[in-house]
Amino acid sequence: MVKSKRLFTGDGLVLEVVNLTKKFGGITALDNVSMNVQEKELVALIGPNGSGKSTLFNCISGLLSPSSGQILFCGKNITHMPVHERTLGGLSRTFQLVELFDNMTSMENLIVTAEHHKHYGFLGSFLRTRKVKAIEKTCEEEAHRLLDFLGLSPLANRYAKDLSYGQRKLLQIGVGLVSHPRLLLLDEPTAAVNPTMIKQIKEYLLKLHKAGLTILFVEHEMSVVMDLAERVIVLSRGTKIADGTPGEIQKNESVLEAYLGV
Numbered sequence: 001m002v003k004s005k006r007l008f009t010g011d012g013l014v015l016e017v018v019n020l021t022k023k024f025g026g027i028t029a030l031d032n033v034s035m036n037v038q039e040k041e042l043v044a045l046i047g048p049n050g051s052g053k054s055t056l057f058n059c060i061s062g063l064l065s066p067s068s069g070q071i072l073f074c075g076k077n078i079t080h081m082p083v084h085e086r087t088l089g090g091l092s093r094t095f096q097l098v099e100l101f102d103n104m105t106s107m108e109n110l111i112v113t114a115e116h117h118k119h120y121g122f123l124g125s126f127l128r129t130r131k132v133k134a135i136e137k138t139c140e141e142e143a144h145r146l147l148d149f150l151g152l153s154p155l156a157n158r159y160a161k162d163l164s165y166g167q168r169k170l171l172q173i174g175v176g177l178v179s180h181p182r183l184l185l186l187d188e189p190t191a192a193v194n195p196t197m198i199k200q201i202k203e204y205l206l207k208l209h210k211a212g213l214t215i216l217f218v219e220h221e222m223s224v225v226m227d228l229a230e231r232v233i234v235l236s237r238g239t240k241i242a243d244g245t246p247g248e249i250q251k252n253e254s255v256l257e258a259y260l261g262v
Contacts, residue, residue: 013075014039014183014214015060020069022055029055030066031238037183037216042209044229045218046249048258051235053218054096057187060216061093062086074182090182094175096191096218098168102161106152106171109160110143111136113178146174150204166197170204177208184208186217190224202227226250234258 015037022030030052037043047053058064060071062083071079078086101109115136147153150170155163160171169189176184189205190198198221205228209215219225225232225246232249234242236258242249249255 012039013037014041014073015216016070016072017056017060018070018072020056020059020071021067022052022059022064023067029238030059032069033235033238033240035233035240035243037214040209040212040214042205042215042228042230043217044225044232045216045235046220046222046225046232047235050237051258052238053235054187055238056235057093057185057218061091061185087179090180091185092176092179092181092183093185094172094187094189096188098165098172100160100168100171100175103159105157105159106147106163106174107140107143107156109171110146110174110178111139113175114139114142142178146177149207150174151200164197166193166201169193169197170201173201173204181213183214183216186215188218188220190219190221198224 013036015035017033017035020030020033021028033052033056045053045056055064059066062078062081065080069079070077073086073089073091076089078089078091081089101112104112144153144156147156150173152167152170152174155167160168163171173184173186173189176186186205190201193201202224205215205217209228217228219228229246232242232244232246233240234249234252234255236254241254241258242252244252
């Protein structure tokens with residue numbers, strides 16, 4: 001099982017988005033959006049194409065700076081904080097298009113990411129001190145645990161470029177877990193994945209949720225949303241139009257009109 005000093009600990013409000021607006025010239029991609037995610041929740045963010053989901057994710061993760069409003073992470077204002085500082089603070093994010101080191105093995109992808117989050121400096125790395133060796137051993141052990149947890153151990157020494165798309169998606173989730181996040185943002189974790197692998201990905205996400213990880217994910221496949229999410233937030237044309245349980249969302253007339261076109 002994946003373990004962390006931060007993961008699985010504490011309760012309360014992890015993410016709070018307050019009156020967030022993002023404009024691109026004369027186009028308003030997000031219009032006064034407010035939402036929150038509680039500790040240990042598994043929340044889906046849905047909406048039709050162009051609703052603002054990706055823009056909101058990019059603002060939360062730090063790839064975009066909002067035009068106005070605030071983003072609070074564990075009570076701290078991170079609205080204009082650099083991406084790497086958000087990651088060090090416990091916020092991790094995957095992308096719809098898988099981003100891996102294709103010419104490295106599955107194991108190496110995880111080890112390199114883990115070492116990136118350690119701080120032993122150039123001199124320590126060059127001299128190969130006892131501390132550096134201990135850190136490298138810890139990173140390798142963590143990589144083994146993640147591969148085992150995600151069912152990828154048989155593929156540990158296979159290059160990332162040789163994995164199936166679904167396996168690459170799983171490995172990317174593993175990369176997102178290396179930093180021991182307090183909140184994991186998943187951008188369409190099952191997009192373009194075959195049904196068998198979709199089932200596996202859902203099982204692993206439910207295991208992570210059961211273990212206490214807080215997850216916010218964007219997903220177009222409604223069956224995945226209904227199977228996974230405890231709560232669903234719906235955007236349409238840059239505004240939040242609904243926030244409720246999957247059952248409530250399925251019956252919401254505004255959602256049916258905006259998202260399902262009925």
